[in-house]
Each structure stands twice: as C-alpha cells, then as structure tokens.
Amino acid sequence: MELPVSTIPGFVWATRFEPQSGASLRLPPDTHLEALLSQPGFLWLHLGLSDARVPHLLEGIQGLPSEAVQALTSRDAHATLSVSPEIVCGTIIDLQRGFDEMTSEIGWLHFAITDKMIITTRLHPLRSIDRARQALEKNSARVSGPMDVFSTLVIEFQRTVMAMAQEINDELNRIEDFVYENAERDERHRLAPARRSIVKLYRHLRTELALLRRAAASDDDEAPDGFQEIAQKLTERIEVVERDVFSLQERARLLHEDIDSRAQAETNRHLYILSLLTAFLMPPTLVTGFFGMNTENLPFAHTEGGTFFAGVLITLSIGAAWMLLRRARIL
Structure with a gap:
C-alpha cells in the first residue's frame, strides 16, 4: 500500500478543531495548504524542519508575521517567548524521542499562535508533542482555541519531565545502594550522565519559567485575550517541575561529594599504609646500606x-x- 505524498513541505500532521461541535479531524498529507487555511474552526499544523522548503512555505502564509516565521525556523538552543496582541511565538524545551526508545536529549519545539491556527515545528521527534496530540484527539471537546493546544503542550511537557525525574531518581537510588553497601566501588561514571542531564534540564527550565512569568505579568493590551491566565497556570506547573529537578540536582551533588569523600578516604588509607611501610623499612635499609x-x-x-x-x-x-x-x- 502506497502512502499519500504530502503536498506541504515538512508535513508531519495537521488537525482541524471545531470548537462549536467539539470535533477534531486529522487531515491527510495530500491536503493543500490553501484548503487547510480556508476551512472552518482552527488548525494545528506540525512541520519538520528537516525539509529545507519549510521556511519558504511559512513565508507564504498570509497573516503570519516575520517574527513568527523566524521563531518557527530558528535553530537556537534556548527558550524564547514573544507576545503581542495578534500573535504569540517562540521556542520551548522538550525531550527528544528515538524510533524505538525515549532519550534524555534536549529538543526544541518552535511555535506560533494566532486566533485561527497554531503552527509548530521541530528538527527531531519530540516526546511531549506526540502525547499532546493523542490527548487532544481523545478529548477534543475541551479545546476551545489554539491557546488550549499550547497549554496542553506545556502540561504534557511537565508530565514528561516528571517521568524523566522519576527515572533519574530511581537511578540515584541504585547508585546510593552501591555506594553505601560497597564502598570500594566507584559509581562516579554512572552518576555523571545523570548529573549532566539534570544540570542541562534545570538550566533550560529556569529560562522557560522566567519567560512565562514575564508573559503572565504583561499588560492586557500586550497579549491576546486570556493569555495571561494561561501563562499563570503554566508558570505554576513549571514551578513544580523546577523544584523537583532542583531537588534532584542537590541530591546528585551531595551524592557526588559523598562518593568523592569516600574515594579520598580510601586514598588516604592507602597512603597511610604506604607511609607505615616506608617508616618500618627505612631503618633496615639504612643498616643494609651501611654493611x-x-x-x-x-x-x-x-x-x-x-x-x-x-x-x-x-x-x-x-x-x-x-x-x-x-x-x-x-x-
């Protein structure tokens, strides 16, 4: 069976939501962009940046300002958020997803939100966006506008990070068991990847949290209707994740210090034994040297x-x- 060829460059999926009826419809890949934009309701268009034709496609969408196009095609590895009365755009953090497994590598989701559509782009497959799509398609009646899609994306990201934090917590538990049950075993090689993931994730979470706080504190005439309330709720959710990741960071740091102190104590014990052997052998060496x-x-x-x-x-x-x-x- 041959798959339909997409007429939209970088097409991953497109979903049409009709808030009045509460229905959602997955649109086929061979749908033309003009047909997507002219249908009633609002559209969620998700594109892959691996296709070099995507920037040209976005530039041709009417009503999409240049700052939104720049945000959707950016390759910057940091969170951004731009808010205006007509559009909200930027980049948020996510975790990459492999073909057959989940990874802890940081990924980036670019988005632009208007009153009629939300466009998202990514370079690598991401965890949270797939979960958000599945959640919205199962319960599309709760979606009243593009802002609800964005809110669901951040909520699913929070759940993804919490799941990842639990995985790291379990790994730290296993490392602690080895450290305290077998002091001779050095677990720093297992701890290093977990600490690296925690530090990177916490750094980007703090940036994203600061952006959401700033957006929630903006004036009513500086953002679309209802965006401040959504930003405030999302800020509270990200704060919960940020505290969890921070506690993991402190725990991993203390565990690393404990491992270092045990390794240093073991080194000092070896040096002590070596010093005693040197002290005992020095007089006999002097005697044999004399004779x-x-x-x-x-x-x-x-x-x-x-x-x-x-x-x-x-x-x-x-x-x-x-x-x-x-x-x-x-x-």
Whole structure:
C-alpha cells in the first residue's frame, strides 16, 4: 500500500478543531495548504524542519508575521517567548524521542499562535508533542482555541519531565545502594550522565519559567485575550517541575561529594599504609646500606656469624621504629 505524498513541505500532521461541535479531524498529507487555511474552526499544523522548503512555505502564509516565521525556523538552543496582541511565538524545551526508545536529549519545539491556527515545528521527534496530540484527539471537546493546544503542550511537557525525574531518581537510588553497601566501588561514571542531564534540564527550565512569568505579568493590551491566565497556570506547573529537578540536582551533588569523600578516604588509607611501610623499612635499609659499603674494617666482616648479627641489628632497627611510632601515637 502506497502512502499519500504530502503536498506541504515538512508535513508531519495537521488537525482541524471545531470548537462549536467539539470535533477534531486529522487531515491527510495530500491536503493543500490553501484548503487547510480556508476551512472552518482552527488548525494545528506540525512541520519538520528537516525539509529545507519549510521556511519558504511559512513565508507564504498570509497573516503570519516575520517574527513568527523566524521563531518557527530558528535553530537556537534556548527558550524564547514573544507576545503581542495578534500573535504569540517562540521556542520551548522538550525531550527528544528515538524510533524505538525515549532519550534524555534536549529538543526544541518552535511555535506560533494566532486566533485561527497554531503552527509548530521541530528538527527531531519530540516526546511531549506526540502525547499532546493523542490527548487532544481523545478529548477534543475541551479545546476551545489554539491557546488550549499550547497549554496542553506545556502540561504534557511537565508530565514528561516528571517521568524523566522519576527515572533519574530511581537511578540515584541504585547508585546510593552501591555506594553505601560497597564502598570500594566507584559509581562516579554512572552518576555523571545523570548529573549532566539534570544540570542541562534545570538550566533550560529556569529560562522557560522566567519567560512565562514575564508573559503572565504583561499588560492586557500586550497579549491576546486570556493569555495571561494561561501563562499563570503554566508558570505554576513549571514551578513544580523546577523544584523537583532542583531537588534532584542537590541530591546528585551531595551524592557526588559523598562518593568523592569516600574515594579520598580510601586514598588516604592507602597512603597511610604506604607511609607505615616506608617508616618500618627505612631503618633496615639504612643498616643494609651501611654493611653494603665497599670500605675496610666493616663490623662483622670477618666475624663468624656476622650475617646473623647483621640480621639482629635489622630486627632491632624495626623494633626501634615501631616504638618511636607508638610513642608518637602514629600507630
């Protein structure tokens, strides 16, 4: 069976929502862009930036300002948010999705929202947007406008990050079990990837949270109707995730310090043993070095049993070293 060829560059999916009837319709890939934009209700168009023709397509959509086109085609790896009375556009963080598994790599979802449509673009497949599409198609009656789609995207991202945080928490639990049950095992190689994911995620979450707070505090005439309320609710949700990720960051940092302290203690113990061996062997080395000199009139050189007497001196020197270390409270 041959799949229909898309007439829209970078087409991933398109969904038509009709708020009055509460219905949603997945549009086929061979639908023309003019037909998509002329139908009633509002449209959610999702495109892949791997197609180099996408920027030209977006530039040809009437009513889509240049700042929205720039936001949708940007390759910047940081969160942005631009709010005006006519349009909301920017970039939000997400997590990439592989073909057969979920990954912890950071991905970026670009969006532009008007009163008639929401356009999203991405370079790599993302976790949250697929979950948001499935949730909206199952319960399309709750969708009254493009802002609801954006709100669902952020909510699903929150759930994705919470699931990822639980995975990292379980990994930290396993590392702690190894650390405290087997002090000789170094778990820093397992801890490093988790700390790297936490730090990257927390840094981008803080940026996105600051942008949402700024948008929620904007004046009524600076944003579309109802956007401040949605931004405020999304801010509260992201704050919950940000606190969870921050607690994971602190826990991973303390665990890393604990592993380092245990490794340092083990190193100090080895150095202590080596120092004791050096202290015990230094006097015998001095004795053997003395008797190994190629000089005349060495003691016991021509005495019967000289080797025995030299051995006694070595033993006495070890005993003297032991007594000195005991007196100095080193042993």
